[in-house]
Amino acid sequence: MKNNEIQGGLHKSVINWYPGHMKNRYNEWVENIMWDWCISRQRYFGVPFPVWYCKECGEPVFARKEDLPVNPLVDSPKVDKCPKCGCTEFVPETDVMDTWATSSVTPLINMRYGEKDNYEDILKPMSLRTNASEIIRTWDFYTIVKSFYHFGGRPWDNVMISGFVMADKGQKISKSKGNSKVEPLSLINQYSADVIRYWAGSGRLGTDIIYSEETLQRGRKLVNKIWNVSKFIEMHLQDYEDREFSNYEYIDKWILGKFQEMEKGFLKYLDDYEVGLALNHLEKFFWNFCDNYIEIVKHRLYRPEEFGEEARYSGQKSVYTLLYKLLQDFSIYFPFITEEIYQELYHEKQSIHLTEIKELNNNFDKEMKLGDQIVEVIGLARGEKTNHNVSLKTPISLLELEVTKELKNAIECSMQDFKATLFIENIHMSLIDCNYHVKNIELELE
Ligand SMILES: [Zn+2]
Structure with missing residues (x-):
């Protein structure tokens, strides 16, 4: 991609949503937002805020950029005294950042934003975000907010929204309910990873499976x-x-x-x-x-x-x-x-x-249409054998067909295959104007 295309793209804010209706969920959320984004959380795990407060006057003291990352619970500020009142004691910030405060910058982290050897040129915007529908209003929304805040443009071109895996219709899988029928690892042992992927990939986009x-x-x-x-x-x-x-x-x-x-x-x-x-x-x-x-x-x-x-x-x-x-x-x-x-x-x-997928480029339209009909006739004749409870290798002593001129020509072009597949000894075709009809099948029954 050329640089000017990226620059031009930055000013466009259109993100493609797959499936399209998921964009409505996003819009509804954005249009009805009633409160500010509280980015702090009172829990143990999370990215610490690099801030201390003066014990006397409460003045915040921030870590210098070159000292990051910093954990104020462990590290001390690089200043000796409060710049405002001169007090020498500080209280560390104990809150950590909200999960989405850090998750919202995942595109920046991946493009190594602010680092020397970054990928900003090629990854801004990224091509695809994938996630399930429940975090449209968190992960997707906050990522978009942060991207516009930092760059004035969209973080990615496309968003692909999946559904959930359900234990049964309308029933979420949860540990507390004990309805997670099989653990993933034992499933893989039983069916293989390929088969699990088949099942996981079988759903419609945006729909629960x-x-x-x-x-x-x-x-x-x-x-x-x-x-x-x-x-x-x-x-x-x-x-x-x-x-x-x-x-x-x-x-x-x-x-x-x-x-x-x-x-x-x-x-x-x-x-x-x-x-x-x-x-x-x-x-x-x-x-x-x-x-x-x-x-x-x-x-x-x-x-x-x-x-x-x-x-x-x-x-x-x-x-x-x-x-x-x-x-x-x-x-x-x-x-x-x-x-x-x-x-x-x-x-x-x-x-x-x-490997690269290169599409075939033949023009076999006629063979496709008439080949389908040949296969249908073969299916009917094989069905006749099954109806008589005989092996598919049972010879057909005479097959009489009514066919169009086109189909007759097609069967003649594939006669060896046609006869061999059905074990036909004699075939007779008469012409009709449209469709085809299996008039008579004589099986060589023992
Ligand atoms: Zn102070």
């Missing part, structure tokens, strides 16, 4: 699936060498296009600090990737003699690319497992957390 075993189980299932699918992909990348390639199979274009679209939305959510919505969006794609795409592409990966080396390479390149990108996107939530897999598969010398 409930302690939920169900969410933890879902997180565990997801982490396991990431591990298992990575192992599967690794198995098929033993002879893989990354090179320029554009001759993708139809279904590969479909999933690459779907990922590209998903990641755009994912990054948009992150830009709005909606980590929970971003996770949800990513997770939904990932299950589609595993349940549908991997189920299709695996035949091609296993049997190059049947599908051809080029078609296999298309699948390899797709899974190589997508797993890398999925690991990057998931790494925010699962820093440990993603790093482990990344180091194992991509043999990079740096951490995944230092």
Whole structure:
């Protein structure tokens, strides 16, 4: 950032609140303030005021700047006598500063304000403050007050407000109630830190989340699936060498296009600090990737003699690319497992957390739309097998479809994948103007 931009920015006071309605809480507080800010507290812990008082006349004597920090309960003033009455005895200040008096200068502390090697140029204003909603009127408010007092500008550009973790609906977790179901450390032992992060990151911004075993189980299932699918992909990348390639199979274009679209939305959510919505969006794609795409592409990966080396390479390149990108996107939530897999598969010398997310830039709109329909047809045919209580490997002796011209063309382009996934022996497609319809499925039942 250039210096003049920072200078210019200082005079702007607009802070972006995420979620936006939290700004109302701030405004309501500021507009209804009825009293002064009492910055002293009568308790033991806290930053001491560097002040003594003359025992005779009460004149305050302040520590010199170069003598700070000073604790008046321990240290003596650097003057021999009261400048007003000449008395030589002093009484130390026993109050300490209000918590928010010091917390309100956290941006200054972090930019090493007033120190020789400070970061004022790059950290003024800071980009982000995160805290829960209950301290908007304390930590946020006082920090803003102090920033305007010292610099005449905002302390940060953005504020991200989270909710609380609740024991149950409307019930705060508290020690006295004994409703903190599990201690954090034993939770981590039981589920792993990645899974705990999944649960903690699952809420909507600014909204309370409930302690939920169900969410933890879902997180565990997801982490396991990431591990298992990575192992599967690794198995098929033993002879893989990354090179320029554009001759993708139809279904590969479909999933690459779907990922590209998903990641755009994912990054948009992150830009709005909606980590929970971003996770949800990513997770939904990932299950589609595993349940549908991997189920299709695996035949091609296993049997190059049947599908051809080029078609296999298309699948390899797709899974190589997508797993890398999925690991990057998931790494925010699962820093440990993603790093482990990344180091194992991509043999990079740096951490995944230092990689840059580069969006894919393909134009696979047609394949995305028709690929969805192909996957739906596959789902219907597999459902038919499940209804008959037979294995998904049961051959379909005849599949009759009514399809649009577009979909017929798409199925023909992905015919090998389509037939292999459903174990189809014969397929017949007749044309209709819109939609599609599975007219007849003949299973080869024993
Ligand atoms: Zn005095």
